[in-house]
Amino acid sequence: MRILEKAPAKINLALDVLHKRQDGFHEVKMIMTMIDLADRIELTPLKENKITISSHSRYVPNDERNLAYKAAALLKERFQVNEGVTISIDKQIPVAAGLAGGSSDAAATLRGLNKMWKLGLSLDELAVLGAEIGSDVSFCVYGGTALATGRGEIIEHLPAPPPCWVILAKPFIGVSTADVYSKLNLENVTHPNVDQMIKAIEEQDYSTICQSLGNVLETVTLEKYPEVKQLKTQLQRFGADGVLMSGSGPTVFAITEHESRMQRIYNGLRGFCNQVYAVRILGESPFK
Ligand code: ATP
The missing domain is CATH 3.30.70.890 (GHMP kinase, C-terminal domain)
Known part of the structure; x- marks a missing residue:
């Protein structure tokens, strides 16, 4: 079963940094909301027990450094999945732009493989796993609008802002x-x-x-x-x-x-x- 998953970009309506923590991360307090600009992630089962990844963007690494690859590897390892997958990224979000494109690709891969591999994980569980990949991945798992605190992984949902x-x-x-x-x-x-x-x-x-x-x-x-x-x-x-x-x-x-x-x-x-x-x-x- 082939799965298509949208990976929307985010913008920050407010971003504050409170202090630097002892673990090296910064304590943040930010409001994020998703916008209608998205990468498209296509996940196709692979007979061989491995992960392959491709995208047409020359700015994105097509190997284990890709955040979508990391998401697949994390699920495979944590839930001992003995199946392979081909991840194909149709990159529409500008890279290294402050729009969380990589984090959203990782989040979409988590959501999509949860379905493909029938893992039965909730969005809350996927968001906790996402935080292991990157601080913005948790928000991207849920989408919508939220206050993010901690290093960005503690999410409190907010209503949608007025349309604009x-x-x-x-x-x-x-x-x-x-x-x-x-x-x-x-x-x-x-x-x-x-x-x-x-x-x-x-x-x-x-x-x-x-x-x-x-x-x-x-x-x-x-x-x-x-x-x-x-x-x-x-x-x-x-x-x-x-x-x-x-x-x-x-x-x-x-x-x-x-x-x-x-x-x-x-x-x-x-x-x-x-x-x-x-x-x-x-x-x-x-x-x-
Ligand atoms: P954030 O707003 O979360 O800080 P960003 O928009 O500034 O993120 P990204 O586009 O996510 O940055 O890319 C940051 C780096 O991550 C890039 O330099 C890129 O090489 C690497 N990267 C790894 N995987 C991806 C991916 N799937 N898409 C984009 N970049 C990726």
């Missing part, structure tokens, strides 16, 4: 998440008001959501890559209601409620940036 358009712009650079965290100096930063964002989402208060957008990692990425800062300024000039960098960047996003404004921002930006997408927020999880 998201225009994503990715400059032609890749940013290493580990590098950004290692350069973060928490002494001189303005922390976003994550609690205000949670309240605004719960109350469906679009204008407070726009005002509460904040990402503490901007201090590092915007300083190192002035082009990311310029893109933010452009998005603001074209009339976005709110603008923010997602994750560790370099993707920046703008939100607007109106289709005509979305078109204006999208068209205006295409002259400045080669990767521009206009998508909707997928605030409700399609996986439950």
Whole structure:
């Protein structure tokens, strides 16, 4: 039985880092929501007892370093599965962009192989396994909208934000998440008001959501890559209601409620940036 699984990207509506922990991870407090831009994962049973992986992207490793491969290997080992699988990734999400593409591929592989190998695991159990692969995988297992704390693996579900358009712009650079965290100096930063964002989402208060957008990692990425800062300024000039960098960047996003404004921002930006997408927020999880 062949299985197709969607792996949507996420954006961070708020991202705060509280402190560095003794285990080396950072304690975070962030709001994530999924958007309508997705990789497609195809899982096909293989007679040989092994995992093979392919994708058309030259930026993604097609071997055991791939997060989808790691997800399959983890399930195989943990549940002693003696079956093989071919994983084929149709990559639509920009790589190393702050959109959790790799984590979402891993999460989709967990969900898909749970069905294929009839493991009977709940989403909660898959999310715990996902945390062994990467901090964002747990959220990606559930999808929807959530507050993520701990190192990102403790998930509290939130309602979907009010419907709106998201225009994503990715400059032609890749940013290493580990590098950004290692350069973060928490002494001189303005922390976003994550609690205000949670309240605004719960109350469906679009204008407070726009005002509460904040990402503490901007201090590092915007300083190192002035082009990311310029893109933010452009998005603001074209009339976005709110603008923010997602994750560790370099993707920046703008939100607007109106289709005509979305078109204006999208068209205006295409002259400045080669990767521009206009998508909707997928605030409700399609996986439950
Ligand atoms: P996050 O927002 O969770 O920090 P990101 O969007 O910044 O993630 P990814 O696109 O997930 O970053 O890729 C980060 C690195 O992981 C890349 O450099 C890539 O080589 C590696 N990688 C491994 N597997 C995948 C995958 N399936 N898709 C994308 N990248 C992958």
